[in-house]
Amino acid sequence: MSPLEQNDTFQTIAYPTVEVLFKDKGSKFYGYAIPVSHEDEIDVEIQKIKAIHHKARHYCYAYKIGGEPFVYRVNDDGEPSNSAGMPIYGQILSHNLTNVLVVVVRYFGGVKLGVGGLISAYRSAANMALESSEKVEKTIDDIIELKFDYADLNKVMKMIKDYQLSILKQDMQLSCVFLLEVRKSLTQEIIENFSDLRIGQIRMIE
Structure with a gap:
């Protein structure tokens, strides 16, 4: 396996985790992974959790999306700076995960925990949520568009079968258009092989 092939996978979680609970001095910390x-999913998921815990005081979270480059964000939601979001994010890094959102909901128990106590509590709840999640390895994929004549369909389908490509969208008439999902480490090879067949036009989709 080439170095490129080794670098086109990432670890994430398969499904949303079952709610976990961490308690400290009367405060309750509910964790979700x-x-x-995509970033536009974040607010939707947080609103779902707020609907469940509408009486909670804090909804702290962190997420990481993508490989290289990746995007991330942390949110303390009213807790002291860096006492919630960063400890949560640290657990995402510790578990070597991406494409994951971790939310920890806090109900105040009447006793202040201090910054150190909050860091420990949010870290523990995030770790519990991730520990209870099923981990999966996925590939980093590109999307390519292939335009070809219907007469060349059999050649195209053979290539798709040989490389086990996923067809995301297809428009099959006299001229056909396929959107194909391709493992990143194989993209250039597949583009070259389709080009060698001289059966149409192929391009990357940004």
């Missing part, structure tokens, strides 16, 4: 692929 949720698989996500």
Whole structure:
């Protein structure tokens, strides 16, 4: 396996975790780990949790999306700076995960925990949520568009079968258009092989 092939996979979680609970001095910290692929999913997932815990005081979270480059964000939601979001994010890094959102909901128990206590509590709840999640390895994929004549369909389908490509969208008429999902480490090889067949036009989709 080439170095490129080794670097086109990432670890994430398969399904949203079952709710976990960490308690400290009367405060309750409910942890959730949720698989996500795009930043526009974040607010939707947080609103779902707020609907469940509408009486809670804090909804702190962190997420990481993508490989290289990746995006991340942390949110303390009213807790002292860096006492909640960063400890949560640290657990995402510790578990070597991406494409994941971790939310920890806090109900105040009447006793202040101090910054150190909060860091420990949010870290523990995040770790519990991730520990209870099923981990999966996925590939980093590109999307390519292939335009070809219907007469060349059999050649195209053979290539798709040989490389086990996923067809995301297809428009099959006299001229056909396929959107194909391709493992990143194989993208250039597949583009070259389709080009060698001289059966149409192929391009990457940004």
